[in-house]
Amino acid sequence: MFAVTVLFQIKEGQMDAFMPLMINNAQTSLKTEPGCLQFDVCADPARPREVFLYEIYDDEAAFKMHLTSAHFLTFDAKVADIVASKAVQTFKQVMQ
Template structure:
C-alpha cells in the first residue's frame, strides 16, 4: 500500500471554506477511485486552519491517477489561493 500524508496551513479567513472543499475532495476520491482505500481529513483542535490528510492507495500508480483526476485539478485550483503552506510525504505501508 502507498500512503500519502499532507499537511496544510490555510489562511485563517478561508479555513471554513477549505474544510468544506477538502471534505468534498475526500468524498470524490473515495467514490471515484477504486484504488483509493482511505482518505481521512483531520484538523488541529487548537489551530483550525491546520489540516492533515491521510490517504492510502493500492500503489504509487493509483496516486498518480488520483492526481490526474479532473476533480483533483478543480480542488487544487480552488484552494490554491487559500494555502499558506503545504507539505506532502509518501510512505510504503509495511503492516
Template sequence: MADYAILVDFRLKPGARGAFRRLIDDNARASVAREPGCRRFDVLEPKGEDDRIVLYEIYDDRAAFDAHMQTDHFLSFDRDSSDLVAAKSVVEFALVLEGSG
C-alpha cells in the same frame, strides 16, 4: 507493488478553514467513491490549530495516487483551494502494516 500512503499537511491562510473544508471534503468523498485504487482519505483537524488541516490517504500503489492527481475532482480542488493555502508539506510512505480494529 507496495501499498502507498501519503500525509499532506496544509497551513491555511487565516479565516480560510471553512472554504477549504468544503473543497477538501468534496475531494475526499469523490476520491473514495470514484477511484478504485483509493482505499482511505481522511481529513484531520489538529486540536487547537484553526489554520491547519492534515490529510491521510491510502492507495493501492503509487500509480493509483498518480491517477488520483489527474482526476477532475482533484484538479478542481487544487485550483480552487490554492488561494486559501499558506503552505503545504507532503510525506510519502510505504504502508507496511494496515491495522484494523
C-alpha cells in the same frame, strides 16, 4: 500499499472556504477512484489553521491517477489562493 500524508496551513479566515472543498475532494476520491482505499481529513481545534490528510492507495500508480483526476485538479485550483503552505509525504509499505 502506498500512504500519503499532507499537512495544510490555511490562510487566516479561510478555513470555512477550504473545508467543504477538502471534504468533497476526499469523498469523491473514495467513491470514484478504485485505488483509493482511505482518505481521512483531520483537524485539531488547538491548531485552527491546520488540516492533516491521511490517504491510503493500492500503490503509487493509484496515487498518481488521483493527482490527474478532474476532481483533484478542480480542488487544487480552487484552494490555491487560500492555502498558505502544503507539505506532502509519501510512504511505501515495507512489510505485510
